[in-house]
Amino acid sequence: MQYIEQTITGMDGTTARFIGYVPDNSPEVVPDRTRPTVLIVPGGGYEMTSDREGEPIALQFLAADCNAFVLRYSCAPSVYPTALLEVAEAMRLILDHAEAWHVDPARIAVLGFSAGGHLAADFATSASDGVLRAHGYDPALLAPTALMLAYPVITSGEYRHDGSFRALLGNRYGDEDAMHEVSIEEHIDARTPPVFVWHTMPDDCVPVQNTLMLIEACRAAHVPVEAHLFPEGGHGLALATAQTAWQGVNGIEPGAQAWIGLALDWLTRTFAD
Secondary structure: OEEEEEEEEOOOOOEEEEEEEEOOOOOOOOOOOOEEEEEEEOOOOOOOOOHHHOHHHHHHHHHOOOEEEEEEOOOOOOOOOHHHHHHHHHHHHHHHOOOOOOEEEEEEEEEEEOHHHHHHHHHHOHHHHHHHHHOOOOHHHHOOOEEEEEOOOOOOOOOOOHHHHHHHHHHHOOOHHHHHHOOHHHHOOOOOOOEEEEEEOOOOOOOOHHHHHHHHHHHHOOOOEEEEEEOOOOOOOOOOOHHHOEOOOEOOOHHHHHHHHHHHHHHHHHHHO
């Protein structure tokens, strides 16, 4: 395996860590081989990036013969659009190194957790088009071909996770235009790639209505969506196993552990299409 670590400088002078896990690729055995690729965006309420939603997730995709990259993006006091531009730069790095890292540009997914799900969805939908163009990026060239979300922050409306939007927007929090700009369900359209999403029904941190609103927006825009709603479990489960539990036992949810297999199966089918 090739381990990659690079630094991305944010628009406000902060830095993000870009970490990659690329399987060995012997040209003698499999010449010119390319693999599907996943860019993982951990959650943390735009205040931090969760360790539990980084490397443990990447290793699951690595084991499934995917390239896996993790972006530890800038959080508060950095505000919008610093983290968004870091995602764009991470995607540009992946595409610029496609040959060296054996990346198939037609098979790149972005996977986001919680507030990282908001960031991933912002990048993958038309919500970010104007901001990206204003900073020299072409959204069409950077667009992922699949979007995967785990208990995502979606809406800035009634069911919002207030802390995420306060940290994201800083002193622009509450500004009507800013709030609409980052409310993902308002920006689902034909450009949105196929979506995989999962959530737990009892989530008392990011209400499941966020995912339900995303599903409805995808349905209205004729965007393919596969959704899994688990009847038990709280927020921030990551793999929902002992590996990603906290304080020993919190976050172990046997029913939700199925999500990673479901996601890998969906990704295989989606990229086959």
